[in-house]
Amino acid sequence: MPIYPSGIIASIITFGRFKAFINNPGNYDTLSGAVVSTFTGGCFFGAALAGWTNDKFGRKRTVQLGSLIALWGCAMQAGANNFACMLIGRIVAGFAIGILSMTVPLYNTEIAPPKIRGFVVGLAQQMIGIGFxxxxxxxxxxxxxxxxxxxxxxLGLQLIPAFLLLVGAQWMPFSPRWLLEQGRDEEARAVVYSLHGVSTPEDKAHAEQEFIEMRENIKAEILVRSRSIRDLWATPAMTRRTLVAVGVQVFGQFSGINVLNYFGPTMYKSLGLNDSQSLLVQGIYGAVGPIANFIFITLILDTVGRKKPLMFGAASFVVTYSILSAIVATYPPETSTNHAAQRAGIAMIFMTTIFFSVSFGPVSWTLASEVFPTRTRSIGTSVATCANWAFNVLFSQVSNMAMNNIRWKYYVIFIILNAIDFVIIAFLFPETKGLTLEEMAKLFGDEVDTHDVLGQRHTEKAESDDKQELEHV
Incomplete structure (x- = not known):
């Protein structure tokens, strides 16, 4: 659901009937950019709200809320009788997608076993690819x-996945970590047992051990943390977590992938293809990424970890955008008929989506949601997702104009950004592969040991009980 509304707009803004509906040829680049950017702007505010709703109502109910709002926004777009109604519908739908884009990886992170967490969270990126x-x-x-x-x-077809998600979410279990925060310990235990598929005494013992560790850490966090956004930079460890989560989301936008997704047909036209050819190539392009992503999350992600794929992705984008900019600069499509150069440019765009699908695509959502402790995971993931959508708004608004005005020089921006990303990831990003969510505290060097907090609490309670017993005697 979250990605079909984003993907379909790339085709719609090339349609002659949609251009006639907007009926402003002189400003069409600006207005079509607004159709894209208002949607992503709505996503920003939806992701911001989702931090609160996930804590208040839980992950499951927030998914249902996002689906309900999506139905409203998608219906407005399909039935729009003027451009203003279209923009409002895009904003409302974007608000819903912002909620879902933040909540789904958060929910998947909290229900996934550590050994396959990358695979489970990466499935969200797989579904994004299928949506495209x-x-x-x-x-x-x-x-x-x-x-x-x-x-x-x-645009009307957007209603189908929104409705299916709204209904199907009813059968999703609540996040056990959220249930523990609400004091619903027995429900949380039942969910953990269910997720482990307990069928033998050994399975039950393993599930119980994971539940006990989960409960101890969460109860300890409740004693020392609040839900304030200030907690995201309250200590050096939390500041590092926040910078990593926000950084990986922003760097994902620096890959330029959404420029390719939103304005792919426009880019293919800049390489010399007509409208129909551009849409055909965009359709083939959309199938390449999910294939690469599925192979990666199934066989590689939970083996090689998070950091190496991110470094590989950033380095790869430097190469592909360098070649693409050189092709467009050397063989301007308005004057050159070099079909070999056109094919090479298209190949670089295809390679970019492949490299994204084995790096930032699945890893950015996994890393951004797994680095935070339970008490700040919702608000932290919300802030990281907001950063993603903020840069998405920027690129979606300026890309169409940039490709028409500065042409190949626009790609140079992505070369520089990804070169910087590579250095930052290499020296500052941690490796989180295989760690439980509760073990992240040691990795980031949290100043408060949750086990010590619980031990201190138990000691204080025992001393209080002893004192009361002596007074009674």
Missing amino acids: IVANWVGYGCQFLKNDVQWRLP
């Missing part, structure tokens, strides 16, 4: 329709 495949091919097919159904139908 569906969006791209729906867009390709709808270009042949001759009236406003050309753009209303693909």
Whole structure:
């Protein structure tokens, strides 16, 4: 659900009937950019709200809330009778997607066993890729329709996954860590047992051990932490967690992947393809990433960890954007008919999505949600996701104009950004592979040991009980 509304707009803004609906040829680049950026702006505010709703109502109810709001926004877009209504619908739908984009990886992180957490959270990126495949091919097919159904139908199809998610979420278990925060310990134990698929005494013992460790750490965190956003930089350890989570989300945007996703057809036109050819190539492009992502999260992510794939991705983007900018600069599409150069440029775009799918795509969501302790995981993931959407808004608003005005020089920006990313990741990012969420405290050097806090609490309680007993005697 979260990605189809993002993916379908790349096709819609190329449709002749949608251009006629906007009816402002002189400002179409600006207005089409607004259609994209208002959506991503709504995502920013949705992700911000989700930090509160996840703590107040839980991960499951927040997913249902996002689905309900998505139905409203998608219906407004499909039925829009003017451009203002379209923009409001995009904002509302974006608000819903912001909620879901923050909540889904958070929920997956909290229910996944440490050994396969990368795979489970990475599945969200897999579904994002599938959403883009569906969006791209729906867009390709709808270009042949001759009236406003050309753009209303693909926008109306957004209602289907939103409805399915709203209904299907009812069968999702609550996050056991959220249940423990609410004092619903027995429900949390039942969820942990269910997630472990307890069938033997050994399974039960392992599940009980994980539950006890989870409960002890969360109860200790409750004693020493609040829900204030200031906690994200209250200590050096928390500041590092926050910078890593925000950094990996922002660096994911510096990959330029959403520029390719939103404005892919425009980029292909800059390489000399016509509208129909651009949509066809965009459809093929959308299928490449999910294949690479599935292989990566299944066989590699939980083996090699988080840091190495991120470094590989940043280095790869420097190479692909360098080649792409050189091709467009050397063989300007408006004057050159060098088809080999066009094919090489398209190949670099395809390689970029492959490299993203085996690096920032799955890793950014995994790392951003797993580095925080339970008490700040919701607000921390919210802040990191907001940072993602903030830069998404920036790129979605300026990219169309930049590609039309400064052309190949726009790609140089991504070369520089990814070179900087590589250095920061290499020297400042930790490796979190295989650690439980409760073991992150040791990795980041938290000043408060949760086990010590619990031990102190138990000692104080025992001393108090002894004192009361002596007074009674």
